[in-house]
Amino acid sequence: MTENEFAIMDELYFVTSYPDLKSTSALTDQELCAALRDLITKGYIRILYPDPDTEHEYDEATFGTHCQHYFYLATKAGLVVHNSI
Numbered sequence: 001m002t003e004n005e006f007a008i009m010d011e012l013y014f015v016t017s018y019p020d021l022k023s024t025s026a027l028t029d030q031e032l033c034a035a036l037r038d039l040i041t042k043g044y045i046r047i048l049y050p051d052p053d054t055e056h057e058y059d060e061a062t063f064g065t066h067c068q069h070y071f072y073l074a075t076k077a078g079l080v081v082h083n084s085i
Contacts, residue, residue, distance in 0.1 A: 001085060004035045005044075009082040012045055012074040015052040021072065033067040044078030047071070 001009070004027060011024055018032075025032055039045045040058050048071035049056035056070065074082065 001044075001081060002035070002038075004031065005039055006082065006085065008032075008035055008039065009044065009074055009078060012072055013079070015048060015071050015073045017052075017071050018068045022068075029068065033064055036067055036072065037063055039078065042078075043075060044081060045072050045074050048073060 007025065008021065011021055022029070022032060027035065036045065037060075040047065040063075047056040047058055048054055049066075049069065052071045
């Protein structure tokens with residue numbers, strides 16, 4: 001897990017909107033979306049959309065365009081890895 005991914009995981013113990021996540025990060029939108037994509041493909045976080053209670057399927061083709069509209073939450077697997085580092 002990269003340093004950026006670790007910092008993002010710190011914020012995802014509870015459902016977090018992209019704007020809230022962005023406000024706690026020094027990353028650019030491009031860097032933040034890339035790190036989120038990597039965490040999703042590793043199974044460490046999941047996407048919630050259109051509201052914080054509805055899980056949304058990851059779609060690689062559209063994620064970059066829509067990543068700023070989603071809510072995010074760490075998965076159990078992600079929390080295990082995050083807490084073991």
